[in-house]
Amino acid sequence: MTPPANPLAEDRRDFNRLAQRVAGIAEQHLRTLPDGVVDRVMPETLRREVLDTPLPAQGMGADQIINFLRDKILPWPLPTGHARSYGWINSPPAPIGILAETLATTMNTTSDGYDHGGIFLLGCLSRWLRELFEFPLDNSMTLLLSGGSACNLNALTVARHKAATQAGYDIRRDGLQAIDRRMLVYSSQEAHSSIQKCVETLGLGAGSIRAIPTDDQFRARADMLADMIEQDLRAGHLPCAVVALAGSTNTGAIDPLDEFANICEQRDIWLHVDGAYGAPGILDPRYHGQLRPLARADTVTFNPHKWLMTPVDCGALLVKNKSIHREAFSLVPAYLEAGGTDDAPWPYHYSFQLTYADRSLKTWATLARLGRDGLTELVVRFDKLADLLGERLEQSDCFELLAPVSLSVVCFRYRPRDYSGTEDELDELQSALSAQITRDGEAHMPTSEINGKRCLRACFMHYENTEQDIDHLLTLLETYGDAMSS
Ligand SMILES: Cc1ncc(COP(=O)(O)O)c(C=O)c1O
Structure with a gap:
């Protein structure tokens, strides 16, 4: 007996074409991610549209579904896929892992x-x-x-x-x-x-x-x-x-x-x-x-x-x-x-x-x-980057480390030269800096707290993190920090 017509059976037969479409979309996402805004927050109107989407009485077409996901969901990922996302302790997905x-x-x-x-x-x-x-x-x-x-x-x-x-x-x-x-x-x-x-x-x-x-x-x-x-x-x-x-x-x-x-x-x-x-x-x-x-x-x-x-x-x-x-x-x-x-x-x-x-x-x-050597290289590199950031912060006269660097985490704060404000204002400055960096799409680095002091916290976790990220981060923080405190 022939099975009844069914959209899922239809997709199984059309799987190769559909999979190639999805692979193309995923490839474009991974390729363009490094050049884009780090933290992309879904706009209010789109949230509403997605939240209110009704369950269709008749199933949507497979291509229509892929288009919906491509256009309305994929552009708004967590920042963790981006090399300049320093907040979450989550690594980006290995491409082979996705597959x-x-x-x-x-x-x-x-x-x-x-x-x-x-x-x-x-x-x-x-x-x-x-x-x-x-x-x-x-x-x-x-x-x-x-x-x-x-x-x-x-x-x-x-x-x-x-x-x-x-x-x-x-x-x-x-x-x-x-x-x-x-x-x-x-x-x-x-x-x-x-x-x-x-x-x-x-x-x-x-x-x-x-x-x-x-x-x-x-x-x-x-x-x-x-x-x-x-x-x-x-x-x-x-x-x-x-x-x-x-x-x-x-x-x-x-x-x-x-x-x-x-x-x-x-x-x-x-x-x-x-x-x-x-x-x-x-x-x-x-x-x-x-x-x-x-x-x-x-x-x-x-x-x-x-x-x-x-x-x-x-x-x-x-x-x-x-x-x-x-x-x-x-x-x-x-x-x-x-x-x-x-x-x-x-x-x-x-x-x-x-x-x-x-x-x-x-x-x-x-x-x-990655193999044992590839894994070791990543771990050693991230720890070294954290150390390097720690050293650069200590050498600077407008940052202070708030905790010893351990593994790939660095907790620090921006402190303007000759600072004469209050601790509360300094806390606020860290939050303002973190928000500004996110707003401008340059990096993502939320705040945390060390001994009651608000801090910026960077964690290196991306397989493409290099010393250039440190240069970029310090320039960014200093530029915004100076502008905000002048
Ligand atoms: C030390 C430690 N334990 C547990 C967790 C929780 O892990 P998960 O978010 O995977 O449940 C975290 C998450 O950051 C963590 O840092």
């Missing part, structure tokens, strides 16, 4: 399980990533989730499970209701907001976070951590996890991972490292020593969509002991199948999610394209 993602959606495979090609590619990628981060290979695994927040949540769920089990509670059966001790999570006061959200989501309440004070380089203090844990144990509380930072969002600071690992090992407390941004710094010989102890953590979060040029979204969680993860999550009703092998485990046994996108193709393709 591999297209193949992944063509296959329509999911990351829950089953012996499809993506699961075995994930197994390979999982090993590559553990090797890259010098993480143990035995009984360990890598999960690819939506990002740093999802990875942190997965890790802390398992940490909570382990702490409860060790204390004699069956948390999967009885939940938190049965636990009469206060469960605590320790993390730097510089931790990313996702840690608090995770702790809240896990039902522990934000008040169960012990914020570890930091030193003058924004690193959490190990001596304080040890004291806090001892005090809490004496009070009968139940430490669940310690979260160390490998590259804080604000300043790129790396907590003393070895000391944290010693403290956790002595007391058998879960050590989770949030290296969503900074973990790839291990590839830079200058940071290798500080990041080598990643291997001692129970779990490590890092985001291929941050520093490894993988198109969003992709967070990776390195898991030291996959058996505990399975114990915390696996649930196999009759309508599902259990499966997987040691080197190609089925992810749904190890996380909350069942059906979710197969991120292995785009991530594998990006890493394969």
